[in-house]
Structures are given as structure tokens and as C-alpha cells.
Amino acid sequence: MSEHFIAFILGIVEGLTEYLPVSSTGHLILVGNLLGFTGKKADTFEVIIQLGSMLAILVLYFKRFLSLLNFSTIGKPAKKLDIVHIILGVIPAAAVGFLLHDFIKNVLFSPKVVVVTLVAGGILMIFAEKKHQPFTTHSIDELSYKQAFTIGLFQCLAVLPGFSRSGSTISGGLLARADHKTSAEFSFLVALPIMVGATGLDFIKSMHFLHASDFPLFAIGFITAFVVAMFVAVAFLKVLGKIGLSVFAYYRFLIAILFTVFVIL
Template identity: 55%
Template sequence: MSDILIAIIMGIVEGLTEFLPVSSTGHMILTAHLLGFEGEKAKTFEIVIQLGAVLAVFVLYWRRFLGMLHFKPGYMQERRANIVHVALAMAPAVVIGLALHSLIKTYLFGPETVLVGLVAGGILMIVAEKSRRKVTAETMDDISYKQAFGIGVFQCLALWPGFSRSGSTISGGMLLGTSQKAAAEFTFIVSVPIMFAATILDLYKSREYLSVEDMGLFITGLVSAFVVAMIAVVTFLNLIKRLKLSWFAYYRFVLAAIFIYVLFM
């Protein structure tokens, strides 16, 4: 299979799964294994195409990002989502991620750990759906600073590959009293700065594997991920109004079973 076709397939998988609560990491590892696309170049490629998915959310929500910059200092009861909400949601994962970055990359990026994350994340999503907490934030603009920070704490679970950033934060938001839709939209907003920072850090650490010869491969994957992610984000926000979170959890369990069969049987 040609490198360009592999890049397109991997880009599509990344774009479809990055913002769904199904673990893009799990899908990327499984897809790469099936395509025989593994090694250091493949890992660097996965970092590059993640940037394409991040850019898709920025393009879709750029007006919202600009609006968040209009924050009134001292007005702690601000009811419109602003940059303080984003900063509070980012803080826990940034601190823990920077402190444990090397350990996570060394010991947690493997099939076995992804399997654990897929199953554990699915269980969390079912628990969040069944909790039936009183909803105090119907929309993203209703989310309080306390809820934003709490969502950030749950986002730390996504540092374990397979847990899923969106799965962790949406579940956390629901357990803290936000609606499923509000948590999903807030997840997309928070994902941009934290994923962008994480991608730049990973690219810097993997810079020795970047080469001019691979530019066609990387650009093709990035563009594919960008286009598909734009479609996926808009579609997911519409589906989240109707689909139960548990449906995604059951899908994760099926994916875990496929993982076991393909990788270990």
C-alpha cells in the first residue's frame, strides 16, 4: 500500500475519532497495526495529523475563541464562558502532563494499556449517564468556574491512552451537573489550546524524525484529518442531542474485543 493512501486512511481515522468519546489513540494504534505502519516515523506522523484535527475545531469556533477574550476582571459570577473557564479546565492536565510526560510516553503507549483505557473509560461513561445528577448547566455558557475546573480534573484521565479526552471530560461534566451537549461543546473548546500545546511539545521531542522526504505523507495526513474532523465535530454536536453516552461506551467494549482478537490471538 502506498504511503499516500496510508496517510489518507490514517487522517480519516484521526479526524473521525479525535473528538468522539471512543479513543482516537486506540483507533490509531489498531489501524496502524493493520496497515503495518509502525515505528518512529509513524508515531511522528500521528502527532502531525492530530494538529490537523485541532485546526479544524479552531476554524469552526474562531469567533467563539475571540469572544472568550472579552473577560471582565473581578466579575467572578460571569455566566458566559470565557478564557478563565478554559484556563481552569486546562490547568490540571497541563501540570500533571508536563510532570509525567516522559513516563506516559515510555510506559503507557501500548496495546495493553489502551485496552484498559477503553474499558475503564466506557464504564465511566455509563456511570455518568446513569448518575442522573441535577443539570445546572444546560449550555456551555452556564458552566461555572468550579465545574470548569472539575472537568479539567477529569480530563487528566485522558493522559492514560485509550481513556479518550472527550469521553473523560463529557462524563466528568455530566457528573458535575452539566448537560451532555454543554459538556461536549466545552470539550471541543478546551481541546484546542491543550492539544495544540501537547502537539507542539511532541513534535519538538520528535524533531529528528521530521524530514523533507516525508512532507508529502505528513501534509496529506494533516489535510485529511482536518477535513474529516470538521465534518465529525459538526455531526457529533447534532448527534449528541439524541444519542446516549452509553452507546459510545458499548462501541468501546466492542473495539476492545477487536483489539484483543487482532493483536493477541
């Protein structure tokens, strides 16, 4: 199988899984191992295609991100998502990720850890679905600062490889009494700054692995991840309220089994 076709497949995998609560990291490791695409070059490729997924959210929510620059809405009685919500949703995970980045990459980034976090994340999602109180928030413009910070605390779990950023933040949103769509949308918005920081740092450290001859490979993966992520994010918001998180949790358990069989054993 040619590397260009592998790039296309992995771009699809990244685009499908980055914003679904199923762990894009776990899927990329599993599929990469099945396709024999591993090593430093593969690690750098994963960084590049994550940038494609991030660009999709920036495009989809471009006007919303621009509106955050309107500081006149901060603290006003009228309900409106503002930059303070984003900061509160980002700071906890940003601090944890900054302090533990090297430890996470060098120690926790292992197949066994991914299996554990796939299962743990699934359990959290089922718990959030079963135990959340009646929703009081049905729009991201109705989120309180306390809810934003609560979701930010849950995003700290996403620094663990395989836990899933969207899975942890949406679970936190449900437990903070925000409905599924609101939790998912806020998850998308607070994911972008965190991913830019983490992926940017990884990109800088991986630059010496980049070669001009690899440009077509990276371009295919980047563009594919961008296009697929746009469609998946939109579709996910439409169906999440109907199907809930539990179905994704049980899927995570299945992936954990496959991961154990094909990667660890």
C-alpha cells in the same frame, strides 16, 4: 498499499475519532498495525495529523476563542464563558501531563494499557449516563467556575492512552450537571490548549524524523484529518443529546476486543 493511501485512511481515522469519545489513540494504533504502518515515522505522522484535528476546532470556534480575550467579562454577574473557565478546565490535566509526560510515553503507551483504558473509559461513560443528576446547565455560557474545574479534573484521565479526552471530559460534565451539548462543546474548547502543548512537545522531539520526501504523506494525513474532524465535530454535537454516551461505551468494548485480537495476541 501505497503510503499515501495509508495516510489518507489514517487521516480519516484521526478525524473521525479525535473528538468522539472512542479514543483516537486506540484506533490509530489498531489501524496502523492492521496496515503495517508502525515505527518512528508512524509516530511522527500521528503527531502531524493530530495538528490537523486541532486546527478544525480552532476554525469552528475561532470567534469564541477571540471572545475569551475580552477580560472585561471576568467575574461579571451576567453569565458568559470567560478565560478563567478555560484555565480552570486546563490546569489539572496540563499539570499531570507535564509531570508525567515521559512516564506516559515510555511506560504507559502500550497495547495492554490501551485495552484497559478503553474498557475503563467505557465504564465511566455508562456510569455518567446512568448516575448524573438533572441538568442545570444548558449552555457553555452558563457554566460555573466549579463546573469548569470539575470537568478539568476529569480531563486528567485523558493523559492515559486510550481513555479518550472527550469521553472523560463529557462524563465529567454530565456528572457536574451540564447537558450533553454543553459538556461536549466545553470539552472541545479545553482540549485545544492541552493538545497544543502535548502535541507541540511531541513534535519538537520528533522533528529529526522529518524529511522533505515525506511532506506529501504528512500533508495528505493533515488535510484529511482537518476536513473530517470539522464535519464530525459538528455532527457529534447534533446527535449526542439524542443517543447519549452509552452507545460509544459499548463500541469501546468492541474495539478493546479487536485490539486484543489483532495487536496484543
